[in-house]
Amino acid sequence: MAEADDFLCILVPDRARMRQNDIAGTGETGKAGQVMIGRMILGHVLAGAAVVLCLQPALAQQPAATLRAGVVQLSKAPVPVTANLSGQASATQSAAIRPLVDGVVREIAYQPGHPVKEGDLLFSIDPKSYDAALALAKASLQNAQAALPGAQSALDRAERLVGTSVTQEALESARVTFAQAQAAIAEAEASVQTAEINLERTRITSPFDGIAAIASVSIGDLVTSGQSDALTTVTSLDPIYVDLSEASARMLQLRARVTSGAIKPGDRIAAQLRLENGEAFKGEGQLDSVGASVSTTTGTVNVRFRFANPDRLILPGMFVRAELTLGTADAFLVPQLAATLQADGTLRLFVLDDNDTAQELRVTSIGSTERAWIVADGIADGTRLLVDNLDNMKAGQKVDPVAATISDTGIVSDSAGEN
Template sequence: MNAFARAPAGVLALALGALMATCAWAQGRGPQAPQGPVRAGIVTLERGQVPVTVPLTGQAAAFREAQIRPLVAGLVTDILYDAGTEVRAGDPLFRIDPRTYDANLASAEAQLASAKAALPAAQATVDRFDRLAGTGVTQADVDTARVNLLQAQAAIRQAEAAVETARIDLDRATILSPIDGVAGISETSVGDLVTSGQADALTTVTTLDPIYVDLAQSSARMLQVRARIASGDMEAGDQLHIALRLENDEGYDGTGIVRAISSNVSTTTGTVRIRVEFANPDHLILPGMFVRARVTLGTANAFLIPQLAAGLEADGTISVWTLDDDDIAREVRLTSIGSTDNAWIVPQGLEDGTRLMVDNIDTMREGTQIDPVPVRIDASGVITETDS
């Protein structure tokens, strides 16, 4: 006998009553099929030429940067610039005590004068021995005189080089900016002893206008873009259009020019560096600053699917709800090739005139009868009904 057959009749009746009550409660509290059509906003999709953009992150880098180091040794006697001001190439920045180098130059010039004074006598000896050769002057005397002349001429050239070296050292006692830019804070003070070619820079001069922004693009995405161009899903533009946003989320007024694309992929990040040049007249972008960019890669003949009407799946596809001719909800999986203005770009999988549901989709089920309401979505993402 089974358990119910062995139970007393009264206990069996109580158990059946409790079971029926539980089923009735579950039917009242559980999810129920909608009673009639579900009201939902819809937009009608039309294919068109859509810009394909991708978001990238990057960091600003100086267009030029020169670390200023002394090329001669001595005491710093003057700091000739104001930190944070713009300087031109050739403007003086520091002065090193020049007295030693003045003396070296004077000594070199004296040696040059001495060498030049010896030259006429050596030349006259050669001329005289040439005339007297064979008449009391031997050939050995002539050869010796010519050697002496050559040595005198070499002494002049050596002295001239010494003068030039001394003059260069004296000129280097005044340290000049090698580039146009903004001079940084001085890392030395008047009275400090500096040495030629020391490791520590005295200051840095940085060119801020224009400025570079180095963007990081994943190598996988670059391959995807090339595949989409090859398949015809996307048409590449003549040049990349790059819109920049600063760290405070403020848009930057300027269009970048791509100057270089790295030929190597980073082994740590898997990205390729894209160097972009921006005009920076107001110095809003500073080296080292992190920025965000939207890069327009080209255009695609595609549909724009509002992101609020689509669910992003784990495999990277998006799911949307459309209406068939009988106003029945149908779920469709699509593959996007990018986004623009809060919308997914979808080149395939839909037809012109497809009706897309944009609200009441969180609990939507396949086959639900829909009461469609034409709506529009404004730039801020607000849904409003239309007259048609």
């Protein structure tokens, strides 16, 4: 009870004095004072509640504050329809160089990492045994050729004397001997040709123009025909392929829009690349081929482009991003900073009605540029789009519109140039 009295002394300044009187007094006087104090406190509480109840309707009736925000006016115009895809570079030609004969490496005739031309010598294998094999094959050919005239003469004599001093059996034997002599020459010629090929294979040359990698062998190493380990690899880097992947569903959507006339295809599909460091690659790619099947794991289709690569900036295996120009469409360019991509793939925008009140709008894009979404429908020509202060924006919000511009770097400023 003492704590309650102390609290009442704070609320009611005269309570301390009254309390002292109560302590000094006795009986009815103290009780009467306590009743009076209780009635005073109850009156203050009821008055405060009445004030709060009276203020609530007034607060509810206050209008929402007007929000200042930048707007741009949207107009439909022909715009390029692009698609951004990721992909990986691959060589137009790449060959693992392996020996086709056995022997010891005698020479490595190229500089790794330097260009080589088709037919340039890469490796030399000791040719001594193959020189000897060729000489032996040539000798066998000469021996076979020497036997042919005798077989021819015997056959001519048998044919001339058959029925007199030469029997039919002897004639047939002469014919067989002559045929065998001819076959021996053909066999010897084939052996010479094989020996020449093997000797030629001791000189390992580049199959095409390209860049030769570091050799995996040294001079003096023994190599064997068709071994699993390559001696080196020659790769052609100019031109170079870039293999891109696009979802099959997306390709079907684009095809449907082309068929409906929403997208007007150009004469060709152009591609611009951006390298791994963000640098734009100079040069435009040309469509080489489109895959004939859909990946069962990723649901994508491969699209291959060919790029001139004289400076060898793009290397096989490098990951790149490509922007494909598919055609043009009569559409609106909606700044990306003014749109919020939703989980269902639509874009959420805020636009102004005739009363300068914000309204929420959902649209679907058909593509994008570096800083804008391409929207073909769902927006009226001349629509005023809110481009800033969007974190505080909601449907029904009164707006004080300010004509705004968006710089190339995505900065919003009013018509006077203020941010």
